Amino acid sequence: xxxxIVPSALLNRVVKPSRYTGQEWNTIVKEQSKVDVSFALAxxxxxxxxxxxxxxxxxxxxxxxxxxxxxxxxxxxxxxxxEQMRNSNIPLFSLxxxxxxxxxxxxxxxxQYEMSYSNILNMLDLGGIPLLxxxxxxxxxxxxxxGPCVYNPEPLADFFDIFLIGEAEELILEIVDCYKQWKQSGxxxxxxxxxxxxxxxxxxxxxxxxxxxxxxxxxxxxxGLTSKDIKPQVHKRVIKDLETVDFPTRPVVPFGEIVHDRxxxxxxxxxxxxCRFCQAGMIYRPVRERKVDTLVELAxxxxxxxxxxxxxxxxxSTADYSCLHPLITALMSRMKExxxxxxxxxxxxxxxxxxxxxxVQQVRKSGLTFAPEAGTQRLRDxxxxxxxxxxxxxAVCAAFRAGWSSVKLYFMIGLPTEEDDDIRGIAKLAYxxxxxYKEVKGRRGAKVTVSVSSFVPKPHTPFQWFGQDSIEQLERxxxxxxxxxxxxxxxxxxxxxxTSFLEGVFARGDRRLGKVLLKAWSTxxxxxGWSEQFDYENWLTAFAExxxxxxxxxxxxxxxxxIMPWSHIQPGVEKKFLWREYQQALKQELTADCxxxxxxxxxxxxxxxxxxxxxxxx
Amino acid sequence: MKIRAEISKGDExxxxxxxxxxxxxxxxxxxxQLPLAYSEGFNPHVKLSFASALxxxxxxxxxxxxxxxxxxxxxxxxxxxxxPQLPAGINLIRCQQIYNNAAKLMAVVNLACYKxxxxxxxxxxxxxxxxxxxxxxxxxxxxxxxxxxxxxxxVKEYVQEICCNFYPYGLELSFDTxxxxxxxxxxxxxxxxxxxxxxxxxxxxxxxxxxxxxFIEKGTKRMSPFDLIGEK
Numbered sequence: 001x002x003x004x005i006v007p008s009a010l011l012n013r014v015v016k017p018s019r020y021t022g023q024e025w026n027t028i029v030k031e032q033s034k035v036d037v038s039f040a041l042a043x044x045x046x047x048x049x050x051x052x053x054x055x056x057x058x059x060x061x062x063x064x065x066x067x068x069x070x071x072x073x074x075x076x077x078x079x080x081x082x083e084q085m086r087n088s089n090i091p092l093f094s095l096x097x098x099x100x101x102x103x104x105x106x107x108x109x110x111x112q113y114e115m116s117y118s119n120i121l122n123m124l125d126l127g128g129i130p131l132l133x134x135x136x137x138x139x140x141x142x143x144x145x146x147g148p149c150v151y152n153p154e155p156l157a158d159f160f161d162i163f164l165i166g167e168a169e170e171l172i173l174e175i176v177d178c179y180k181q182w183k184q185s186g187x188x189x190x191x192x193x194x195x196x197x198x199x200x201x202x203x204x205x206x207x208x209x210x211x212x213x214x215x216x217x218x219x220x221x222x223x224g225l226t227s228k229d230i231k232p233q234v235h236k237r238v239i240k241d242l243e244t245v246d247f248p249t250r251p252v253v254p255f256g257e258i259v260h261d262r263x264x265x266x267x268x269x270x271x272x273x274x275c276r277f278c279q280a281g282m283i284y285r286p287v288r289e290r291k292v293d294t295l296v297e298l299a300x301x302x303x304x305x306x307x308x309x310x311x312x313x314x315x316x317s318t319a320d321y322s323c324l325h326p327l328i329t330a331l332m333s334r335m336k337e338x339x340x341x342x343x344x345x346x347x348x349x350x351x352x353x354x355x356x357x358x359x360v361q362q363v364r365k366s367g368l369t370f371a372p373e374a375g376t377q378r379l380r381d382x383x384x385x386x387x388x389x390x391x392x393x394x395a396v397c398a399a400f401r402a403g404w405s406s407v408k409l410y411f412m413i414g415l416p417t418e419e420d421d422d423i424r425g426i427a428k429l430a431y432x433x434x435x436x437y438k439e440v441k442g443r444r445g446a447k448v449t450v451s452v453s454s455f456v457p458k459p460h461t462p463f464q465w466f467g468q469d470s471i472e473q474l475e476r477x478x479x480x481x482x483x484x485x486x487x488x489x490x491x492x493x494x495x496x497x498x499t500s501f502l503e504g505v506f507a508r509g510d511r512r513l514g515k516v517l518l519k520a521w522s523t524x525x526x527x528x529g530w531s532e533q534f535d536y537e538n539w540l541t542a543f544a545e546x547x548x549x550x551x552x553x554x555x556x557x558x559x560x561x562x563i564m565p566w567s568h569i570q571p572g573v574e575k576k577f578l579w580r581e582y583q584q585a586l587k588q589e590l591t592a593d594c595x596x597x598x599x600x601x602x603x604x605x606x607x608x609x610x611x612x613x614x615x616x617x618x
Numbered sequence: 619m620k621i622r623a624e625i626s627k628g629d630e631x632x633x634x635x636x637x638x639x640x641x642x643x644x645x646x647x648x649x650x651q652l653p654l655a656y657s658e659g660f661n662p663h664v665k666l667s668f669a670s671a672l673x674x675x676x677x678x679x680x681x682x683x684x685x686x687x688x689x690x691x692x693x694x695x696x697x698x699x700x701x702p703q704l705p706a707g708i709n710l711i712r713c714q715q716i717y718n719n720a721a722k723l724m725a726v727v728n729l730a731c732y733k734x735x736x737x738x739x740x741x742x743x744x745x746x747x748x749x750x751x752x753x754x755x756x757x758x759x760x761x762x763x764x765x766x767x768x769x770x771x772x773v774k775e776y777v778q779e780i781c782c783n784f785y786p787y788g789l790e791l792s793f794d795t796x797x798x799x800x801x802x803x804x805x806x807x808x809x810x811x812x813x814x815x816x817x818x819x820x821x822x823x824x825x826x827x828x829x830x831x832x833f834i835e836k837g838t839k840r841m842s843p844f845d846l847i848g849e850k
Contacts, residue, residue: 257637
């Protein structure tokens with residue numbers, strides 16, 4: 001093994017050099033001679049973003065829990081550091097043993113966001129690993145992908161050896177064991193031999209074991225198997241009961257400030273509200289809660305081991321935790337004298353949440369965020385966002401009475417069935433909030449921020465068939481809003497439509513996009529999620545040179561029977577449920593939260609042999 | 619109970635900022651489960667103060683901090699609680715109780731000593747000559763540029779003399795900078811000023827800078843912050 005030494009002269013020339021120097025508290029550095037399997041946990045964005053990701057804190061802990069396994073962290077160098085590294089021939093290295101990426105047995109990437117794909121290619125290149133899986137030889141790393149975007153990993157199929165579908169706490173150790181056996185067997189069958197063995201594990205998708213054929217119109221004709229023992233459908237892995245898996249209580253504590261610089265206590269997984277645009281709500285089912293006692297104990301260990309003074313309760317929808325009140329009371333009474341505060345991210349709209357926000361003393365009354373998502377009740381019913389204007393009024397007025405004066409409202413444009421009335425509804429709601437403030441306080445003084453993103457249809461959601469609005473349509477709607485929201489008490493911001501378009505292309509893309517990605521990277525694409533780095537023209541050129549029409553992927557309405565490029569990847573939510581939900585949406589019919597209401601027959605519980613764990617029902 | 623501690627900032631954490639360093643110590647103190655005193659208010663913070671901030675890229679053999687505890691503890695107990703919780707690069711060198719009338723570190727520490735090491739340097743003679751000139755000149759003007767704007771300062775107001783030592787493995791400069799109520803000068807700025815004024819073409823990015831001491835200078839007398847700890 002070789003240790004990468006980065007000259008100090010080089011570090012003196014880049015911004016935030018401590019991104020690249022490691023040595024943080026709770027870092028695990030293992031003696032190389034005692035390690036059988038090395039696993040790089042690579043995050044395709046900068047340190048501050050990657051270090052905030054809970055999934056890797058969990059896997060770092062699970063993998064390093066094995067004596068013979070070393071898991072190490074790798075982040076994308078910012079453009080200034082990349083330039084320095086390329087000029088000095090310094091390979092991308094890990095922050096534990098400072099080894100080049102290419103010396104790891106496994107290089108794992110988490111796929112959080114389509115716009116980080118070009119960074120994956122860049123990191124492989126900087127790490128000395130051939131970009132195409134088919135070009136890697138017997139001694140080179142296995143490149144593994146996981147995270148939410150693996151539910152359609154097809155645009156990345158050329159670059160990855162293995163994808164891990166679903167929750168990886170158990171799965172990742174099974175892969176490691178499989179690798180050890182293969183190594184002990186003298187690497188029987190070579191690289192392909194290991195991949196074939198791995199492909200037999202539940203939740204493992206080896207893209208090279210599948211052949212995709214296309215119709216003349218460009219849609220998928222069939223997804224064939226290269227041998228008969230390969231599973232036609234890869235079902236996601238899911239932890240039945242979170243109480244049975246380890247939660248990391250010694251996460252690495254950074255020196256520099258990161259995006260989420262606090263303890264992240266995961267209180268439950270899954271959300272069954274059933275918002276029809278939301279991929280997380282579909283792929284992380286069912287809801288599984290941790291117990292209050294477990295959480296309080298974990299929180300204390302985390303405080304003792306990190307020295308953080310803030311605990312954030314994380315989940316997809318924290319106000320939905322069935323025992324939130326007892327949990328907060330227990331945490332606050334224990335943490336207060338230790339100088340530790342509790343915070344709640346992502347609140348839903350109800351006055352109960354305001355009461356909670358007040359209780360946890362988020363006293364810096366800097367602003368509360370609400371997500372009505374759509375401007376009219378009609379459209380909120382289409383997306384199954386079970387809130388109405390009364391809910392919003394109650395919540396906002398409660399917040400104003402409690403002393404808040406600035407409110408942030410999140411919306412999406414480009415949703416199915418949307419008309420200009422729905423766009424005007426967004427503006428109306430913003431002015432309505434200003435009026436409510438006057439009613440409550442008897443004077444002006446509220447500040448409303450309207451934040452509007454553009455809807456990107458995602459795989460495995462009821463809207464997976466929907467043709468995304470074109471850039472022109474989105475920009476027209478943004479202009480409409482900008483004209484209506486010209487008010488000194490309203491601050492309006494929106495997402496770049498071109499970025500949303502490209503995100504839409506890759507979200508529902510197929511394997512043919514691999515060559516576009518490769519082309520765009522080779523002509524400079526990286527950090528596409530950072531507006532100052534994003535070069536749309538470069539991407540258009542790449543599409544044109546590869547003779548691929550991006551609109552085919554983003555803007556085309558699909559047929560019910562069309563074989564989706566991701567149809568062999570199964571989160572458990574069945575296609576017939578998704579289609580039923582799409583039809584319900586078009587009729588503006590609501591579907592209840594199965595956690596408390598009737599079962600919506602999505603297929604997860606019966607299909608995967610799991611069930612809802614909700615301590616509020618006990 | 620008030621504590622004064624001398625700590626280091628090693629090569630492992632050379633590139634962290636002063637704020638990062640302070641936060642790392644605050645977290646170590648909390649892990650050590652010492653009875654920390656907090657400030658009042660909505661956003662309470664640990665009562666912890668430093669003598670002087672240290673820039674990104676600079677190590678230190680001797681930093682000082684004052685800390686307040688809500689209970690009286692044995693100094694050795696404090697040490698044994700804190701030491702195992704300190705991250706790589708921070709060593710607890712010395713720790714002592716101070717008393718209420720001890721002046722604040724920030725108010726009394728007025729001298730910082732630095733060593734600058736260059737491993738590869740050509741044109742030794744020109745540098746030596748320039749430093750000799752600097753030592754005998756009355757002033758050396760330098761324009762400090764930062765986001766707030768430009769300001770002209772006189773390096774000689776803060777640095778009297780620079781020493782130069784040649785070793786087989788490189789060259790070492792050492793100098794002391796004054797910390798005055800109206801400001802001070804960073805060691806990097808001293809190098810920039812020399813480089814610019816004498817047209818030296820120094821490899822500034824290669825400079826390894828280390829703070830070797832912080833002192834309280836009164837006339838010709840040089841004292842350690844441990845010499846002024848108030849009275850019981």
